[in-house]
Amino acid sequence: MMDTPEKTQISSSLSKFEDSPVFNYINSLSPIKPVKSVHVTQTFNPLSFASLPSIFTSPHVSSHKESRFLKCSTDPSKPELLSADGTKASRIEETGVDVQENFDPGVPLGEASFELPNEPSSIAIELPQTLKYDCGSPGCDPTPCIIEMNCVSQSTCTSLAIVPFIQEASQKGLSDVVDVQESSEKGLSDGMGVAATLQIERKRETIGSEWESLILETSDLLIFSSPNDSEAFRGVIQKSLDPGATFCSTLISQFPQHDISDYKDQTEGIGGLFEDNNVTNFASGSLTMENRMSAPYSIEPGSNLHRGFRRRCLDFEMLAARRKSLDGGSNTNSSVDNKLEPSKAGGDSSRCIVPGIGLHLNALAIVSRDNNNSKLETSSSETQKLILPCTTTSNPPAADHETAHESILASASTERETDDVENGIQLAEDASQASAYLVNEEFNQNSPKKKRRRLEQAGESEACKRCNCKKSKCLKLYCECFAAGVYCIEPCSCQDCFNKPIHEDTVLATRKQIESRNPLAFAPKVIRTSDPIPEVGDDLITTPASARHKRGCNCKKSNCLKKYCECFQGGVGCSINCRCEGCKNAFGRKEGSDILEAEEEETDPPNNNATNKNFEETNILNNEEQNPAALPTTPLQLCRPLVQLPFSSKGKPPRSFISIGSSSALYTGHRYGQSNIIRPPNIIEKHFQSVAEDETLEILRGNSSPGTGIKTSSPNSKRISPPQSEFGSTPGGGWSGRKLILQSIPSFPSLTPKH
DNA sequence: GAGTTTGAAACT
DNA sequence: CAGTTTCAAACTC
Numbered sequence: 020m021m022d023t024p025e026k027t028q029i030s031s032s033l034s035k036f037e038d039s040p041v042f043n044y045i046n047s048l049s050p051i052k053p054v055k056s057v058h059v060t061q062t063f064n065p066l067s068f069a070s071l072p073s074i075f076t077s078p079h080v081s082s083h084k085e086s087r088f089l090k091c092s093t094d095p096s097k098p099e100l101l102s103a104d105g106t107k108a109s110r111i112e113e114t115g116v117d118v119q120e121n122f123d124p125g126v127p128l129g130e131a132s133f134e135l136p137n138e139p140s141s142i143a144i145e146l147p148q149t150l151k152y153d154c155g156s157p158g159c160d161p162t163p164c165i166i167e168m169n170c171v172s173q174s175t176c177t178s179l180a181i182v183p184f185i186q187e188a189s190q191k192g193l194s195d196v197v198d199v200q201e202s203s204e205k206g207l208s209d210g211m212g213v214a215a216t217l218q219i220e221r222k223r224e225t226i227g228s229e230w231e232s233l234i235l236e237t238s239d240l241l242i243f244s245s246p247n248d249s250e251a252f253r254g255v256i257q258k259s260l261d262p263g264a265t266f267c268s269t270l271i272s273q274f275p276q277h278d279i280s281d282y283k284d285q286t287e288g289i290g291g292l293f294e295d296n297n298v299t300n301f302a303s304g305s306l307t308m309e310n311r312m313s314a315p316y317s318i319e320p321g322s323n324l325h326r327g328f329r330r331r332c333l334d335f336e337m338l339a340a341r342r343k344s345l346d347g348g349s350n351t352n353s354s355v356d357n358k359l360e361p362s363k364a365g366g367d368s369s370r371c372i373v374p375g376i377g378l379h380l381n382a383l384a385i386v387s388r389d390n391n392n393s394k395l396e397t398s399s400s401e402t403q404k405l406i407l408p409c410t411t412t413s414n415p416p417a418a419d420h421e422t423a424h425e426s427i428l429a430s431a432s433t434e435r436e437t438d439d440v441e442n443g444i445q446l447a448e449d450a451s452q453a454s455a456y457l458v459n460e461e462f463n464q465n466s467p468k469k470k471r472r473r474l475e476q477a478g479e480s481e482a483c484k485r486c487n488c489k490k491s492k493c494l495k496l497y498c499e500c501f502a503a504g505v506y507c508i509e510p511c512s513c514q515d516c517f518n519k520p521i522h523e524d525t526v527l528a529t530r531k532q533i534e535s536r537n538p539l540a541f542a543p544k545v546i547r548t549s550d551p552i553p554e555v556g557d558d559l560i561t562t563p564a565s566a567r568h569k570r571g572c573n574c575k576k577s578n579c580l581k582k583y584c585e586c587f588q589g590g591v592g593c594s595i596n597c598r599c600e601g602c603k604n605a606f607g608r609k610e611g612s613d614i615l616e617a618e619e620e621e622t623d624p625p626n627n628n629a630t631n632k633n634f635e636e637t638n639i640l641n642n643e644e645q646n647p648a649a650l651p652t653t654p655l656q657l658c659r660p661l662v663q664l665p666f667s668s669k670g671k672p673p674r675s676f677i678s679i680g681s682s683s684a685l686y687t688g689h690r691y692g693q694s695n696i697i698r699p700p701n702i703i704e705k706h707f708q709s710v711a712e713d714e715t716l717e718i719l720r721g722n723s724s725p726g727t728g729i730k731t732s733s734p735n736s737k738r739i740s741p742p743q744s745e746f747g748s749t750p751g752g753g754w755s756g757r758k759l760i761l762q763s764i765p766s767f768p769s770l771t772p773k774h
Numbered sequence: 775g776a777g778t779t780t781g782a783a784a785c786t
Numbered sequence: 787c788a789g790t791t792t793c794a795a796a797c798t799c
Contacts, residue, residue: 489794490794497793497794536784574781581780582780583796583797588796
């Protein structure tokens with residue numbers, strides 16, 4: 020854990036080493052410019068928040084985001100990391116390219132991320148070795164500075180990758196490192212990890228113990244305690260390898276020492292490691308979702324990491340699946356419970372693996388992964404697992420971040436020790452925050468309302484839901500947490516809450532029951548479509564949005580201008596599916612509403628557009644305040660539209676959008692100041708989302724086979740046909756359709772995998 | 775913070 | 787399937 024003391028130490032160390040030759044050397048190697056005395060907390064800048072989550076979720080994602088930063092860190096001359104093993108070897112021997120160099124400068128931003136998928140395996144192998152050496156040597160190298168710099172200047176955490184390797188090099192010497200890699204390569208035919216080696220070569224200069232300590236602490240944050248930790252670590256490293264990675268030093272600092280020791284042990288047998296993690300899949304590029312999940316972040320059951328990340332994830336699908344396999348699908352709380360227990364403790368490595376990060380990020384990660392791997396074999400459950408309830412992309416006040424960060428750090432180590440799910444959850448959140456992305460409102464908020472407000476202000480009200488249920492026991496869709504597929508957490512003010520890990524069985528059973536009634540009950544309420552996107556340029560946003568509420572709203576009095584309206588809340592326009600009255604949804608009025616409105620307007624002559632515009636803007640703005648997610652104006656917000664797999668009902672934001680484009684940080688921010696032109700979220704994200712959304716719809720439609728008998732709860736017959744029984748019938752929420760969705764993802768410009 | 779409003783979810 | 791009730795969030799004061 021990184022206490023303030025350590026931070027201080029780091030800061031001091033930074034200045035200490037800035038002048039050192041090593042530091043200079045490193046600087047020369049990297050385009051990143053050093054930032055003096057950058058405090059870890061600085062990593063919480065908006066950009067960092069936006070991109071960090073991805074790191075956790077998946078290497079791909081991180082890479083994707085990193086891609087944005089390629090310009091800063093990439094070295095054009097360097098070969099691609101993805102190259103075949105032979106290439107790697109050559110690289111190692113010949114060039115000693117930095118990890119950063121892994122980026123292919125020429126690679127489009129979106130593409131860069133796709134290269135990473137394969138990297139993890141190799142990286143993982145090496146990393147363990149790196150960790151293996153416990154350097155307590157006081158002599159530190161400037162690396163810390165690098166990390167800080169990266170985080171601050173580029174929002175990248177190149178340093179993260181560098182650190183481990185540097186340590187390795189410094190302690191062992193380049194030759195050793197190479198050996199390690201070779202061995203790893205032998206075990207894997209994967210072309211990854213070379214970069215790390217290369218980097219080591221360059222950075223073989225001694226590294227200070229401080230870094231080591233940082234790393235060790237970082238492990239804490241990540242909580243990679245399982246045998247597979249190395250993998251998780253790998254994933255982290257992988258990301259960090261990319262210059263563009265937003266990985267912050269914060270994370271690094273969190274690695275626990277004992278975890279490192281684990282790595283050490285693991286390093287011994289790369290083969291085994293891969294076996295466990297399905298690394299081979301990575302190499303082959305045919306990773307299934309599960310593999311992907313487990314490999315990069317592989318968390319052993321019971322591992323701290325898993326536990327921590329699991330946090331509020333309700334791996335309904337997983338459990339359900341297990342139950343099915345065990346019980347034959349019976350809903351009763353049967354003996355399966357015992358089997359479920361493990362998951363509680365840390366459960367499946369696959370569960371909530373990616374968690375600690377924001378939902379959107381997770382989703383992004385998923386998407387990126389999917390993109391990376393043409394095969395989308397993910398199970399819905401896994402996908403959903405990725406979603407973390409309380410991770411927020413919002414960027415809260417620096418103070419908050421810092422506080423949260425500290426608290427996280429402080430608590431991380433201690434909490435790890437306990438099996439308490441809650442703790443684990445908290446840890447996950449902490450970790451997230453530590454990652455500088457998450458805003459842990461829990462720490463700072465006293466009352467649910469305040470918390471909620473705060474979240475909303477932060478811009479991520481959706482991400483961290485906290486319920487206040489009193490009668491539903493948090494086992495009904497009334498409960499936002501439950502509806503979002505997450506467990507209630509301490510911050511919730513619910514009473515008699517059963518939506519907790521301890522009642523996992525009950526939760527699952529209830530969920531299953533609800534799904535049996537309405538397979539889409541846990542599906543995202545807002546589904547983006549390929550519908551024409553409204554012209555933002557128009558003063559009025561009357562054009563149908565590219566996203567629609569799953570079932571449409573039924574507002575009578577709110578005119579779809581308040582958050583009572585799910586469409587409005589979701590930041591989407593009303594559609595024909597809505598049965599609202601007097602719709603004035605700022606994000607898009609229901610078709611036909613214009614006519615009605617026109618009639619109404621006759622009474623109210625003046626310039627409709629102007630009036631409406633003002634009205635809409637006001638509302639939108641208001642909504643923005645209340646529910647920032649609705650309008651992604653800032654980079655952070657971009658992330659916010661939680662990237663949720665279309666069917667991942669687990670997505671925290673119950674009414675989440677299926678917005679794959681959150682990664683569209685690219686589009687971002689400038690929008691924010693443009694108060695004049697209010698752009699519905701969908702518009703903003705349309706590029707990314709449209710494809711996925713279409714897929715989603717298709718899936719929904721396509722999956723809903725005539726005979727499925729899926730019952731749509733929607734009042735409107737016109738509503739999107741529910742997904743096939745696969746979705747709902749599968750207790751775990753096995754949305755078979757996801758596969759299709761994922762496949763579609765690759766079409767995303769930025770996400771297109773680079774082969 | 776308490777009370778009201780609102781509309782989804784649940785129930786009949 | 788429609789109507790009613792329940793519920794908790796959203797909102798107001």
